[in-house]
Amino acid sequence: PRVSAVMLVYRQDRMRGSEVIAGLRAIPEVVICDVVSGELDLVVRVEATDAGRIQQIWKQVSAFPGVRDITTALSLSTVIDRKPS
Secondary structure, three states: OOEEEEEEEEEOOOOOOHHHHHHHHOOOOEEEEEEOOOOOOEEEEEEEOOHHHHHHHHHHHHOOOOEEEEEEEEOOOOOOOOOOO
16 A cells, blocks of 8 residues: 655745756656645655655655745545546
């Protein structure tokens, strides 16, 4: 069973924050990354083997130059999943 989490990433400079996205691309457990409007910058879906790996990824992403803050929500259960299988 995989563990998933959503990371809400706030960048210091959203117009010149491409290095954050490049860093996220290099993490294989990052399955989705959306650039969103409003105060929030990136919504990142992470799927890993366990919660410990999610924590490692959080530490890695929080250390990226240009990351101002991260809010992480660990998924407790999935009740709707309409992705093609």
